Amino acid sequence: MELLTTGASLFLSPLTVFLTAAGCFLGLMIGVLPGLGPLMGIILLLPVAFHLEPVAGMGLLIAVYVGGSCGGAISAILLRIPGTPLAAATLLDGYPMARNGRAQDAIGIAISASAIGGLIGGAVLIFFSPFLAEFALSFAPPEYFAMTLLGLMAIVVVARESAVKGFITGAFGLLLATIGTDDFTNAYRFTFGTHNLYNGFHIVAIVVGLFGISEVIYQIRGGSFLTKPDIPPVRAPFRALGIVSRHVPNLVRSSLLGSTFGALPGAGGVISAFTAYAIAKARPKRGEVYGEGAEGGVVATESANNACCGGALIPTLSLGIPGDGSTAVLMAALFLLGFFPGPELFEYNADVAGGIFLAYMSSNLFLLVLGVVLTPVFVSVLRLRKAFLIPAVMLLSTVGVFAIQSAVFDLWVMFGFGIVGYFLRRADYPLAPIVMGAILGPICEANFRRSLLISDDGMWIFLQRPISATILAVVALLAAVIVFRAVRRSVDPERAPVV
Amino acid sequence: MRKPLTILAAAAVSTFAVAQSAMAEFPERNIEDIYPWGPGATMGVSQIIADAMGDELGVNVSVVSTPGAAGTKAFKTAMERPADGYTLFDGYVAPLVLQPLLGKADWTYKDFVPLWSGTSNAFAIVVRADEDRFDDFEGFVKYAQENPGKMRYTTGGTGNLPHMVLAKVMQTSNIVAKPVPYPEMQDGVKDLRGGVLDFLTSNPGFYKTNKDHLKVIAVLSELDAASEVYDGAPRVMDFGVDLGMSGLAPMGWNWWLVKKGTPEDVVEKLRTAMGAAVNDPEVKEKILNVGFVPLGYSPDQYDEIVAPVAEQLQSGIDAIAWEKEQLDALK
Numbered sequence A: 001m002e003l004l005t006t007g008a009s010l011f012l013s014p015l016t017v018f019l020t021a022a023g024c025f026l027g028l029m030i031g032v033l034p035g036l037g038p039l040m041g042i043i044l045l046l047p048v049a050f051h052l053e054p055v056a057g058m059g060l061l062i063a064v065y066v067g068g069s070c071g072g073a074i075s076a077i078l079l080r081i082p083g084t085p086l087a088a089a090t091l092l093d094g095y096p097m098a099r100n101g102r103a104q105d106a107i108g109i110a111i112s113a114s115a116i117g118g119l120i121g122g123a124v125l126i127f128f129s130p131f132l133a134e135f136a137l138s139f140a141p142p143e144y145f146a147m148t149l150l151g152l153m154a155i156v157v158v159a160r161e162s163a164v165k166g167f168i169t170g171a172f173g174l175l176l177a178t179i180g181t182d183d184f185t186n187a188y189r190f191t192f193g194t195h196n197l198y199n200g201f202h203i204v205a206i207v208v209g210l211f212g213i214s215e216v217i218y219q220i221r222g223g224s225f226l227t228k229p230d231i232p233p234v235r236a237p238f239r240a241l242g243i244v245s246r247h248v249p250n251l252v253r254s255s256l257l258g259s260t261f262g263a264l265p266g267a268g269g270v271i272s273a274f275t276a277y278a279i280a281k282a283r284p285k286r287g288e289v290y291g292e293g294a295e296g297g298v299v300a301t302e303s304a305n306n307a308c309c310g311g312a313l314i315p316t317l318s319l320g321i322p323g324d325g326s327t328a329v330l331m332a333a334l335f336l337l338g339f340f341p342g343p344e345l346f347e348y349n350a351d352v353a354g355g356i357f358l359a360y361m362s363s364n365l366f367l368l369v370l371g372v373v374l375t376p377v378f379v380s381v382l383r384l385r386k387a388f389l390i391p392a393v394m395l396l397s398t399v400g401v402f403a404i405q406s407a408v409f410d411l412w413v414m415f416g417f418g419i420v421g422y423f424l425r426r427a428d429y430p431l432a433p434i435v436m437g438a439i440l441g442p443i444c445e446a447n448f449r450r451s452l453l454i455s456d457d458g459m460w461i462f463l464q465r466p467i468s469a470t471i472l473a474v475v476a477l478l479a480a481v482i483v484f485r486a487v488r489r490s491v492d493p494e495r496a497p498v499v
Numbered sequence B: 001m002r003k004p005l006t007i008l009a010a011a012a013v014s015t016f017a018v019a020q021s022a023m024a025e026f027p028e029r030n031i032e033d034i035y036p037w038g039p040g041a042t043m044g045v046s047q048i049i050a051d052a053m054g055d056e057l058g059v060n061v062s063v064v065s066t067p068g069a070a071g072t073k074a075f076k077t078a079m080e081r082p083a084d085g086y087t088l089f090d091g092y093v094a095p096l097v098l099q100p101l102l103g104k105a106d107w108t109y110k111d112f113v114p115l116w117s118g119t120s121n122a123f124a125i126v127v128r129a130d131e132d133r134f135d136d137f138e139g140f141v142k143y144a145q146e147n148p149g150k151m152r153y154t155t156g157g158t159g160n161l162p163h164m165v166l167a168k169v170m171q172t173s174n175i176v177a178k179p180v181p182y183p184e185m186q187d188g189v190k191d192l193r194g195g196v197l198d199f200l201t202s203n204p205g206f207y208k209t210n211k212d213h214l215k216v217i218a219v220l221s222e223l224d225a226a227s228e229v230y231d232g233a234p235r236v237m238d239f240g241v242d243l244g245m246s247g248l249a250p251m252g253w254n255w256w257l258v259k260k261g262t263p264e265d266v267v268e269k270l271r272t273a274m275g276a277a278v279n280d281p282e283v284k285e286k287i288l289n290v291g292f293v294p295l296g297y298s299p300d301q302y303d304e305i306v307a308p309v310a311e312q313l314q315s316g317i318d319a320i321a322w323e324k325e326q327l328d329a330l331k
Helices: A002-011 A014-032 A038-050 A054-079 A091-099 A103-137 A141-158 A163-177 A203-222 A239-245 A248-263 A268-282 A295-319 A325-336 A343-348 A350-383 A386-405 A408-426 A432-454 A458-464 A466-491 B002-023 B041-057 B069-079 B093-101 B137-146 B161-173 B185-193 B204-209 B224-229 B264-278 B281-289 B299-330
Strands: B031-035 B061-065 B087-092 B112-121 B124-128 B152-154 B199-202 B214-219 B252-259
Touching: A002 A014, A002 A054, A002 A350, A014 A038, A014 A054, A014 A350, A038 A054, A038 A325, A038 B041, A054 A091, A054 A103, A054 A203, A054 A295, A054 A325, A054 A350, A091 A103, A091 A295, A103 A239, A103 A248, A103 A295, A103 A350, A103 B185, A141 A163, A141 A268, A141 A432, A141 A458, A141 A466, A163 A432, A203 A386, A203 A408, A203 A432, A248 A268, A248 A295, A268 A295, A268 A432, A295 A325, A295 A343, A295 A350, A295 B185, A325 B041, A325 B204, A325 B281, A343 A350, A386 A408, A432 A458, A458 A466, B031 B041, B031 B069, B041 B061, B041 B112, B041 B264, B041 B281, B069 B087, B069 B093, B087 B093, B087 B112, B093 B161, B093 B252, B093 B299, B112 B264, B112 B299, B124 B137, B124 B185, B137 B161, B137 B214, B152 B185, B161 B199, B161 B299, B185 B199, B185 B204, B199 B204, B199 B214, B252 B264, B264 B281
Parallel strands: B031 B061, B031 B087, B152 B199
Antiparallel strands: B087 B252, B112 B252, B124 B199, B124 B214
């Protein structure tokens, strides 16, 4: 707490508070645009931050990080286009909610859960930083490998349509992850002689294509381009807070999960969102059907996402080890503003560290207010006739994906995956496992190979380390339960629930 | 009659537009610096230069992260763009010199038009601060000789510049250890601190952020300035080890470039703007604060500085082959 009081002197200047609010607004807007996520937002505003006082500059960037991590949910809910890969899990129930006429509630829940999850993540950041930082250090390649296996198990749960189809699309995602340059041998894998594939397909192009472009094709095939959708006017959904309060255990569990995953460098928000979703789905509230517009699904994914931001700041600020691309740029910004993360920051520049913590907490409060106030504006998008909405979505998707690397190739990837996504959806194959496979694949493979390199006893390394062995035991148990239920279902379809 | 008139009017308008465009002053729009690595502190340093350059030119110079294939993806991406000065190569030594030497790229450093050099960063062998098996480089060598192939280390990617420099040092000292690749160096730093790795080659950024937890065994450069970045830590040559590389050869550095065929007046404008940017004391100070050293080499020094680097790096490539042979023999 002393840290916060020290930091208040730097944070509580009108300019810093204003910039934090402005950053949150900009982050939300950037996150809403398909393709542009928090990372792009931070990079865009980095030059502005250089010219500001340290806490004001970091406040601006952290607010963009927080707003951007939530903004993607809005387009996921309204248009079935995750603005960022982070929101790929949110559309599983967010979009069905919107289709059921509850877009306002879905956005309200997403923003409230994000903000509260972010605040819980902030509390974890403030009170448990040293402990979680030490915990992160005990996570070595065998533990990361085991954890990614656990994440891959979530595919079965996420795959609403069918576990087998989920495995198929998950394996497709894993195959996609093998494309690019092998980090261990520098060999090119499936690059077919084009440098565009040296780093594989860009995950954002895959996500926007699979979900966004496939949805556009669906909408075009649906016709009725000039029919005005009958969407009643909406007001700021303050009641969303009430709805979220009905999901407190889910909210707290998902937020803590998000903070923990965030604290592990490289694990990231996507895994935490899908894992939180899988757990929430396994423990549904009465009457909730996941995949068809369950409030709990949106609560789980969004609270985990934003709590992950707080978690990811833990190794970044405490160890000087950023957890993902966004925090790597945040750390670079801190460097350029003349401060070095690590214990020294807390010891010698406690005011700056405290100011950064306050900026993070305030960003989440601003997110709540701005998100709720702006919800009617976001929902008004649904009132557009298809003749306007479809070209607008195409334009935003194209601009967003092109902006990542200024590469036309990414646009072809997006359109290609759009077509793949369309046909997969028509055949009832779930798309989310592709994203999970593509994201978890490289982490899983690299850590498996790295584990074997550091091992003196081959595969035994996975069982010799307690954390890795425990996670693998959980994976084995889950696999056994899934197989058991599948067998029981095939014997007696009436009794066994769908996994 | 109406149609020919319309065509005439359209022709007049387009001729005017073309003439306007030909007369227009460079730059008319934003410039992109194609940066070959993922986002992080090093990208931030390029951003400092880009911002200062943008101030001089009156347009925004954005740094576009295009990682892949040890930097060659960025080079190939920039090569596909027109030679109009709106695309700059953030010419890091790996894609500019090293990858061609390894046969992974079909260009040489002579195929580009240089602007100014950017920054350099020296590498250092670091271990955990509480490491008690050895205290200094001599102890480190002795321990490694007694335990051949047992120690684990990372230099980030495999076959990269720090790997070459370290392999050269190990070859000279007749020691061999097991390299473990970590494409994201921060993961390697985490695993060093977590006890999985025994040592690694750090850059100044990682050293500064983890200073209290790391101990520098030796700086991999002959330059005094490099030692200063690591708080006066000894250089390998202080222990009588001949690195076999001098000047920029054992260090990470970048030189901003444009494509051949870029109009001379455009090149001149870019050189003037970048010269002003990298020589600005405020820019220099910002770069130094991050632990990088501004180089300040002008475009006409390009050949003189880069040519020896290309020659010397071959010995590093040979050292990696030697290391592989030694490790295979130990299996």
